[in-house]
């Protein structure tokens with residue numbers, strides 16, 4: 598079981614290629630770090646693996662099947678700014694319900710309080726809203742999580758809580774996680790394998 602990108606290439610418009618002929622694998626059950634200098638293409642790669650951008654070269658497969666982003670994407674991407682990921686006009690209960698993610702265990706592990714669910718996104722703090730985004734991403738159909746600077750803006754306690762919940766979820770679900778981060782300590786603590794990009 599593996600999330601696999603083969604011979605990937607991407608360029609924005611007529612700009613130079615960000616990368617070319619790139620192969621990457623993240624096994625289910627694996628926590629893999631992706632590190633590299635600013636601008637080298639880590640976020641671009643994350644978007645391609647999650648199917649959020651159209652491939653220009655190569656292909657991505659999820660557990661041996663070509664990746665097609667449907668209503669239940671098995672590859673979930675969580676970024677830094679949750680306010681851009683949720684519908685500002687929906688109360689958060691609806692946001693979680695729409696994703697089929699009302700699992701009380703997950704909510705408890707992420708310390709999501711029931712009262713938050715009756716609020717709009719702008720009525721929560723950044724850290725509270727990020728927990729909602731993470732909960733939404735970790736549904737039963739999710740096979741791989743791509744965490745692109747997912748906890749960078751958060752305080753140490755919230756960071757630790759979120760990662761603790763993600764690691765427990767990954768273990769239960771036998772899911773793979775790709776951790777994109779500039780924080781070396783975090784990568785060293787979490788990841789069994791680290792990919793240095795560009796490679």
Ligand SMILES: Nc1ncnc2c1ncn2[C@@H]1O[C@H](COP(=O)(O)OP(=O)(O)OP(=O)(O)O)[C@@H](O)[C@H]1O
Pocket residue numbers: 609612615633634635636637638639640641642
């Ligand atoms: N929408 C865009 N249009 C044009 N160029 C872009 C766009 N998004 C990113 N780029 C360029 O593509 C390259 C790779 O960007 P990307 O965000 O993938 O890098 P990164 O490694 O994630 O960087 P950082 O560590 O700073 O987040 C950079 O040179 C960037 O300027």
